[in-house]
Amino acid sequence: MLFNVSYNNKEITRKVDEQVGKPFTLKERWELDGIGSPKLIITETSVEIRNLLILDNNRNTCNVELRPKGIIIRFRSLLETFALVIPYYKLSLYKGEASVYSIYRDHHFIKVESDTKAVQKFFKKIIGYKADNAPTSIEDL
Numbered sequence: 001m002l003f004n005v006s007y008n009n010k011e012i013t014r015k016v017d018e019q020v021g022k023p024f025t026l027k028e029r030w031e032l033d034g035i036g037s038p039k040l041i042i043t044e045t046s047v048e049i050r051n052l053l054i055l056d057n058n059r060n061t062c063n064v065e066l067r068p069k070g071i072i073i074r075f076r077s078l079l080e081t082f083a084l085v086i087p088y089y090k091l092s093l094y095k096g097e098a099s100v101y102s103i104y105r106d107h108h109f110i111k112v113e114s115d116t117k118a119v120q121k122f123f124k125k126i127i128g129y130k131a132d133n134a135p136t137s138i139e140d141l
Contacts, residue, residue, distance in 0.1 A: 002048065002108065005074070005083045019085045020070030032129075035066040037122045040112040042075065043100060049084070049108060052077040062110065064103075064122070066129060073103065073110060084108055088130045093123065 001019065003012050029035050042060040045053060053060045055077050062075035070087035084105065092104040095114070101123055102111045114120050
């Protein structure tokens with residue numbers, strides 16, 4: 001789900017918390033060694049997100065926030081902040097080309113550069129946290 005999160009709207013906050021859970025507490029953030037990604041450079045996006053990004057001439061960047069039941073990808077266009085909310089059961093992560101990660105949710109996708117060790121370490125953290133907190137599948141029983 002794509003939301004405009006520029007303003008403090010309780011209805012949008014409730015929907016986001018429903019999808020990916022409330023933010024981690026300070027203690028949990030410390031234990032996880034941080035929950036935010038470094039600045040990620042966007043290389044390619046789906047049409048709906050692309051239409052938002054081409055409205056200004058700034059460099060297209062985003063960041064990812066880890067939540068208990070999913071991730072939130074935030075990016076800016078003009079003076080607005082948008083969030084792509086992805087629960088873990090809808091999250092698909094691919095490492096395609098040498099230094100590009102693709103993040104998918106249904107028909108939305110964002111491809112980002114992974115040119116530094118910090119970015120690669122963060123995506124490994126997402127994959128690990130998703131695997132640790134995924135519901136038990138029938139094959140595991």
